[in-house]
Amino acid sequence: MKIGVFICHCGENIGRTVDCPRVAKACEWLPGVEVSLDYKYMCSDPGQNMIKDEIKKKKLDAIVVGSCSPHMHEKTFRKAAVDAGINPFLVEIANLREHCSWVHDDIDSATDKAIDLVRMAIEKVKRNQPLTTIEVPVTKRTLVIGGGIAGIQAALDVANAGYEVVLVEKEPSIGGHMSQLSETFPTLDCSQCILTPRMVEVYQHPRIKLMTYSEVEKVEGFIGNFNVTIRKKARHIDEDKCTGCGLCITKCPTKKKAFNSFEENLAYRPAVYVPFPQAVPNIPVIDETVCMYYKNGKCGMCVKVCGREAINFDQKDTMVTEEVGAIIVATGYKLYKIDKKPDDSPIKGYGEYGYGKYKDVVDGLQFERIASASGPTSGEFKRPSDGKEPKKIVFIQCVGSRDESKGFSYCSKICCMYTAKHAMLYKHKVHDGEAYVFYMDIRSGGKMYDEFVRRAIEEDGVKYIRGRVSKISEKDGKYIVKGEDTIAGMPVEIDADMVVLATAMIAQQDASELAQTIGIPYDKYGFYNEAHPKLRPIESTTGGVFLAGACQSPKDIPESVAMASAAAAKALVLFGSDKLEREPVVAYVNESLCAGCFYCKKVCPYGAVEVKELKDRNGVVYKEVAYVNTGLCQGCGTCTATCPSKSVELAGFNNEEIFAQIAAL
Amino acid sequence: MKLGYFPGCSQTGTAKEYDISLRKVVEKLGASFDEIQDWTCCGATSAHVTNHLLANSLSMRNIALAEQQGLDDIVAPCAACYNRLVLSQHEIQTQPELKREVELVLDKKLGKEIKVMNLIELFIKIGLDKISENKKTELKNLKVACYYGCLLVRPAAITHFDDAEQPTSMESIVELTGAKPVDWNYKVECCGAAHTLARRDIVLDLSKKILDDAKEHGANVMVVACPMCHSNLDMRQRAMKREYPDHKDFPVLYLTELLGLALGMDEKELGINKHTVEFKYNELPADKAAV
Numbered sequence: 027m028k029i030g031v032f033i034c035h036c037g038e039n040i041g042r043t044v045d046c047p048r049v050a051k052a053c054e055w056l057p058g059v060e061v062s063l064d065y066k067y068m069c070s071d072p073g074q075n076m077i078k079d080e081i082k083k084k085k086l087d088a089i090v091v092g093s094c095s096p097h098m099h100e101k102t103f104r105k106a107a108v109d110a111g112i113n114p115f116l117v118e119i120a121n122l123r124e125h126c127s128w129v130h131d132d133i134d135s136a137t138d139k140a141i142d143l144v145r146m147a148i149e150k151v152k153r154n155q156p157l158t159t160i161e162v163p164v165t166k167r168t169l170v171i172g173g174g175i176a177g178i179q180a181a182l183d184v185a186n187a188g189y190e191v192v193l194v195e196k197e198p199s200i201g202g203h204m205s206q207l208s209e210t211f212p213t214l215d216c217s218q219c220i221l222t223p224r225m226v227e228v229y230q231h232p233r234i235k236l237m238t239y240s241e242v243e244k245v246e247g248f249i250g251n252f253n254v255t256i257r258k259k260a261r262h263i264d265e266d267k268c269t270g271c272g273l274c275i276t277k278c279p280t281k282k283k284a285f286n287s288f289e290e291n292l293a294y295r296p297a298v299y300v301p302f303p304q305a306v307p308n309i310p311v312i313d314e315t316v317c318m319y320y321k322n323g324k325c326g327m328c329v330k331v332c333g334r335e336a337i338n339f340d341q342k343d344t345m346v347t348e349e350v351g352a353i354i355v356a357t358g359y360k361l362y363k364i365d366k367k368p369d370d371s372p373i374k375g376y377g378e379y380g381y382g383k384y385k386d387v388v389d390g391l392q393f394e395r396i397a398s399a400s401g402p403t404s405g406e407f408k409r410p411s412d413g414k415e416p417k418k419i420v421f422i423q424c425v426g427s428r429d430e431s432k433g434f435s436y437c438s439k440i441c442c443m444y445t446a447k448h449a450m451l452y453k454h455k456v457h458d459g460e461a462y463v464f465y466m467d468i469r470s471g472g473k474m475y476d477e478f479v480r481r482a483i484e485e486d487g488v489k490y491i492r493g494r495v496s497k498i499s500e501k502d503g504k505y506i507v508k509g510e511d512t513i514a515g516m517p518v519e520i521d522a523d524m525v526v527l528a529t530a531m532i533a534q535q536d537a538s539e540l541a542q543t544i545g546i547p548y549d550k551y552g553f554y555n556e557a558h559p560k561l562r563p564i565e566s567t568t569g570g571v572f573l574a575g576a577c578q579s580p581k582d583i584p585e586s587v588a589m590a591s592a593a594a595a596k597a598l599v600l601f602g603s604d605k606l607e608r609e610p611v612v613a614y615v616n617e618s619l620c621a622g623c624f625y626c627k628k629v630c631p632y633g634a635v636e637v638k639e640l641k642d643r644n645g646v647v648y649k650e651v652a653y654v655n656t657g658l659c660q661g662c663g664t665c666t667a668t669c670p671s672k673s674v675e676l677a678g679f680n681n682e683e684i685f686a687q688i689a690a691l
Numbered sequence: 692m693k694l695g696y697f698p699g700c701s702q703t704g705t706a707k708e709y710d711i712s713l714r715k716v717v718e719k720l721g722a723s724f725d726e727i728q729d730w731t732c733c734g735a736t737s738a739h740v741t742n743h744l745l746a747n748s749l750s751m752r753n754i755a756l757a758e759q760q761g762l763d764d765i766v767a768p769c770a771a772c773y774n775r776l777v778l779s780q781h782e783i784q785t786q787p788e789l790k791r792e793v794e795l796v797l798d799k800k801l802g803k804e805i806k807v808m809n810l811i812e813l814f815i816k817i818g819l820d821k822i823s824e825n826k827k828t829e830l831k832n833l834k835v836a837c838y839y840g841c842l843l844v845r846p847a848a849i850t851h852f853d854d855a856e857q858p859t860s861m862e863s864i865v866e867l868t869g870a871k872p873v874d875w876n877y878k879v880e881c882c883g884a885a886h887t888l889a890r891r892d893i894v895l896d897l898s899k900k901i902l903d904d905a906k907e908h909g910a911n912v913m914v915v916a917c918p919m920c921h922s923n924l925d926m927r928q929r930a931m932k933r934e935y936p937d938h939k940d941f942p943v944l945y946l947t948e949l950l951g952l953a954l955g956m957d958e959k960e961l962g963i964n965k966h967t968v969e970f971k972y973n974e975l976p977a978d979k980a981a982v
Contacts, residue, residue, distance in 0.1 A: 366854075377856025499876035501907070506876070 034068030081110035113156035164250035174202020176575025177356035183594030199305035208398035212478035249570030262312035267336035270308035274328035283316035352597035416523035426530030441528035611661035619673035626665035634658035695762030696724035706918030708962025750779035770917035827955030829869035836905035868953035875908035942970035
């Protein structure tokens, strides 16, 4: 076997700490090595040409490249090898940059280590088998998880490009947080008015299968071939029969049984309800926890009034499976609450703001509902405790955000803007009212954003105070807000009628569980991780799973929409070809050695190991052995490590190759 | 039960009655004190704002003495002493370099960990049921504003004791005496502390706000666990009257004095007659609401 060794200087990246010519020279004399060269940039065109020429000239069988991490340029060098006529899996990379030059400073010992790394790669490549890539088909359907504005946008984009979409939403209606907002910054246009046409479009789209009140239970498979199990929670109302007339809701005797979560607990709802009048689909849900029928088996008023016999108390959750090729995760965020957290919780809650015991200390979304024309106060500013119009409102920014001791260290990004909007909306309706904003900095980067904040200050007379609030206490129906004006260097005290907290945007409560179900990484806050913060911000590290909106990090509407369209584009890129190429690094079983213990089947995280029956010539089964479904196998190697008889091997990384590498050290 | 005792300077001066009532109450509850011999300043007020090493050395000297005396835990009834001792222990544990320096200054190896207790932790250690068992008088005429001040529960990450913003541990002790704790706003606000000498105006303003809020929320007595707070809230009421003529006297008791009353001791025995604002339980108007 003739092997070529090529050592790259990577400019100075490797060359500064590794004596590349010495490495090349040392490898020249190793058994099997036909040629050993070094070059400043092996990945450049001249570098690649050098490899190709040497392969042809010296009739090489395999090559070893000592360069950067295989994550960077393995593809480049494999391509060069293929061009010169050798199998791409007869190329080995010795990582001389990340594993050597970047982490050492002594030239002599770094060079010695580099030589060892190359020697190991040579021993491996000698034993490498030529492999051929596996082709898998692509299911050209997309699953979108989450029906907020990001999910809606992604679903519409994919569907409008001509592909089918399954949109799963856990709430009874799509619309997400955007449907709760009163107006949107920086244009102050009505949130519902711009959102509801999109919701209707989703509902009517022939290629979108909408599944509300449903949750993703299980995800199996891999890029292009996911198999998703969805739990359709029991609505107790037949979706096909219901016309959405709403008679059951108006006649339900449990008028004020449960907090209305759409109104952020500022109002009540009956046991049978739609979250809001423009809900899509306009089909109610019966809440088992408060419905009288489930308590004592009586009532049944809704059954009596429903002309369509749509009420079905016996309905159970059902499981639906869908086959899709791409998944777009758009599960959004929730707002941080200031209530007392358990002692072992890393976040603490705000005792100085009363742990949420003051009724007129509300959060941003509650204020949106109070300001909204469709909200519990019909858009009139009335405070929750006594319904009086507040004449003085204090807004506090960064509650839970940028606060490591009590909440989270990150900036929630949108609060500066929505607080300015809140103060503005209030001033527009209550002309003699006073609005104060406590802030740390104003972060209003974005088109027409800073102008918007200036407008609140200059035209609407909102008073901005730079400083933190140390305490909110109640006195005679007023809220005494004690804080500091750090510009004046003075303590300030404001007797407010109402306080609005811009609390942090945090990950959904079950964000980490869903991430584990799908198999995508998430950060310590529960936000989903992108594959690369700059160059791959839309993709998760799992192939075929894309991210959109605030589930990745706090985002406003335009950013969420942009990200959703980008995620849709990524799914469409995937659907651009009929077959996907996959690396042939999969496990295979030596059937004559396999004893059929099936430990490998137990440990396989992808369910790729199956039972195969071996039959003799009479068709009688004489042995059961393991069989690896190469479509499902991801090449993780867990089975090879587990197998007691060493009869499962990983192509491209078999025991012989690995042991030879170790022995060379 | 024998407990180490670090009185601190206030206990021998302005807060003599705190010392008296504490010793009597503890004795009544069946425990006794072993005072740290040759104790010195804890490093509060002047030392800890001027010289870090001195402040920590002073604290650790007392802890080292306690160790020498074979004590496992010590009670520091003064909130400032408690805070200093606990903070120094924390710093010594987390900063090996500082520990070495302090050991050099003290010419001693700092060994085992000694648990420093504040007043409330002391009663929890003795056992809250002991208070109920030994109770002689039901203090049902009292509506109590429990005042923690700034040091007793802070910094929460180091003291690991009660909530720093909405504490309730003192209330749970006060409830045992039959008195009724009120819900009020200023339990952890600053009274002005050591500014009492240099900036009396600040202290009068802050302390008056605290007293007023307690009154507004229906309290007829305030209970404290810190000699500094007590001197500002009680002793400064005369000056408060000069500054704010409408100010009405408001009695401020140590938690130990309240417990003493419940355990059947009289005001004189407990040293309550040493206060600036007079307090006699039997002369209080009987309160219907609290019955």
